[in-house]
Amino acid sequence: MKYDVVVVGSGPAGSVTARFAAESGAKVLIIERRQEVGVPVLCGEGVSRKIDEWNMLEGKRWIAGSMDGARIYSPDGTMVKLSADMAGNETGYVVYRDIFDQELARQAVKAGAKIMMNTTSTDLLKDNDKIKGVRAKQFDEEFEIEADIVVGADGVESKVGQWGGIETRLEPKDLETCAQYTLTNVECKDAYCDFYLGKEIAPGGYAWVFPKGKDVANVGIGVLASLSESGMAKKLLDKFIANNPRLKNGEPIRFLAGAAPVASPVETVRDNLLLVGDAARHVDPITGGGLTCCLEGGKIAGETIGMAIEIQQFDQETLSVYEKNWKEAFGKKLKRNYLVKEILLDFDDKTFNMLADSLKDYKFEELSTLSLIKALVLKHPTLLMKLRPLVKISSETKE
Ligand SMILES: Cc1cc2nc3c(=O)[nH]c(=O)nc-3n(C[C@H](O)[C@H](O)[C@H](O)COP(=O)(O)OP(=O)(O)OC[C@H]3O[C@@H](n4cnc5c(N)ncnc54)[C@H](O)[C@@H]3O)c2cc1C
Incomplete structure (x- = not known):
């Protein structure tokens, strides 16, 4: 079996990557160890309306x-x-994640991607350290799938990154x-x-x-x-x-x-290899929500792959366009929210109570660091000391 791209995992990150790579002309195969895309659901199923801007899901069946x-x-x-x-x-x-995932997979197939279910990737296929595809197993049969690019879209338990020399272990x-x-x-x-x-x-x-x-x-x-x-x-x-x-x-x-x-994102490219979604730790460290990054990051990954296939270059430098672009799109926010998460962990219940008391009547349409500080100072001036690190991060990142 020989493809331009093999995507390990048919979650939202894998399907969106596959779709945009296929739309750019790549020959794409998704392999999925489960027997049904999106099942069992492992999600709270909440997602921002920001996804409307990207127009990736047709119809409304996925909306609960x-x-x-x-x-x-x-x-x-x-x-x-x-x-x-x-x-x-x-x-x-609030979505039906099974239908949501299946709709994204349908879009990938519509763009030309193939899907093999009940198929688990067991390792990368290498030739003198050069990644040439994946080893896979379907029921009792073991086989090799050759590809110029392997995409690790294998979720929180991702192995693909580790196999390719990227440190993805979570503390x-x-x-x-x-x-x-x-x-x-x-x-x-x-x-x-x-x-x-x-x-x-x-x-x-x-x-x-x-x-x-x-x-x-x-x-x-x-x-x-x-x-x-x-x-x-x-x-x-x-x-x-x-x-x-x-x-x-x-x-x-x-x-x-x-x-x-709820980690900082990891490196996401090597020669012939890319990580997307939870496998890339593209998850908001404060909330644990990852769906928007799957869609936004998957599109960037798929388009980068399309470009690489067109020029037939699959080295880390070529693929790093993906890393540069996701960092621009949402990398800063993930980095900032990781720091915020660390600070919030030190807050005790009393501090959260004071914060809520300060903000319960706050008009969030006026949201700005300055107006927030004003609201806090008026009610609970002692909060200001605790919030200093947060204010510092927010002024440094201008968000
Ligand atoms: C309890 C819970 C609640 C959550 N709630 C929300 C929420 O409300 N909103 C939100 O935005 N996010 C939420 N998240 C996070 C969100 O579910 C993930 O960010 C999202 O599923 C990541 O998508 P993905 O495509 O990267 O990975 P996944 O959706 O995990 O897909 C990975 C796929 O890879 C397959 N796979 C893994 N290994 C292999 C292999 N070796 N070979 C073949 N296939 C393989 C898996 O079977 C799976 O189908 C929640 C997570 C949890 C656990």
């Missing part, structure tokens, strides 16, 4: 609900309301372990994604309630692996649900456990 915004609850229950525009990566739509402080129920019999009349903060609720993370219909919601929790023991995410989630009057009568129709990288 359109959100008006987000509500953030501090440990003492004070609520801060944000519009969908202000609320960041996970608010805008516990850079990994959120998550558990989520889809609950029915939950009142969801408001189209708001809810986020709950607090060391007791979710150490180093948060709990969420994302409505998926009038009486169905994804209710989940993410905790930092360095601050929790194995199995703690589910225990804390059960406790959170039992203590929440809106949720306690809910009945589960789905359960999932998974992990999200």
Whole structure:
């Protein structure tokens, strides 16, 4: 088997990369170890409306609900309301991730890509250290797939980067372990994604309630692996649900456990190799949301691959156009949010309560560092010292 490009993984990052590479004229194969694209779902299914600008998904079947915004609850229950525009990566739509992923895969195929399901990549295929494709296994059959470019789109547990000499291992402080129920019999009349903060609720993370219909919601929790023991995410989630009057009568129709990288992005190119999506650690380190980066980064990767195929050059320098362009598109934000994550980890519940109290009546349309500081100083001047590192980062990055 010989292709221009083999993409390992049919998640959103893999499918979008495959689509844009195929549209640029490359012969593309996606291999996927699962038996159905997008199943099982491992996601809260919240995504920013920013994805509308990219026009990558046809129709509306992938949308479970359109959100008006987000509500953030501090440990003492004070609520801060944000519009969908202000609320960041996970608010805008709640989607059906299985349909969402399958629609992106359909678009890749429409552009000319092929997909092999039940097919696991077991290693890179190399000739004297030069990457020539992947080794793969489908049921009991092992075989080689030759390709000029291999794309590691193999998610949070990515192996492709390691095989190609890129350090992708995650330390516990850079990994959120998550558990989520889809609950029915939950009142969801408001189209708001809810986020709950607090060391007791979710150490180093948060709990969420994302409505998926009038009486169905994804209710989940993410905790930092360095601050929790194995199995703690589910225990804390059960406790959170039992203590929440809106949720306690809910009945589960789905359960999932998974992990999200909350690390700094890694290097993403080598000769004949590219990493995209979670495999590249393209995830917002504050929220754990990765879908927007999958779409934006996947498009940049696919277009770079198209260019490389056209000039028949697959070395790191040629492919580094991808790295340069994703850094420009969202790299600065990921880097900044990683620093912000580290600072927020030092905040105690009292600080989050004071922050929420300062911001609960704040008009977020006027959002600017200066107006925020004003709001904080007026209510809780002592916060200013704690927030100094955040203000410094925000003025350095001008965001
Ligand atoms: C509980 C939870 C909730 C989340 N909620 C949100 C949210 O609300 N909003 C948001 O934006 N993000 C969320 N995320 C993160 C989001 O799910 C990921 O960022 C996104 O799925 C990354 O897409 P991807 O294409 O990079 O990888 P994935 O979607 O993980 O796809 C990788 C694919 O590669 C396949 N694969 C892996 N290894 C191999 C191999 N060796 N051979 C062949 N195939 C292979 C896998 O089977 C999989 O299909 C959440 C994550 C978790 C765990």
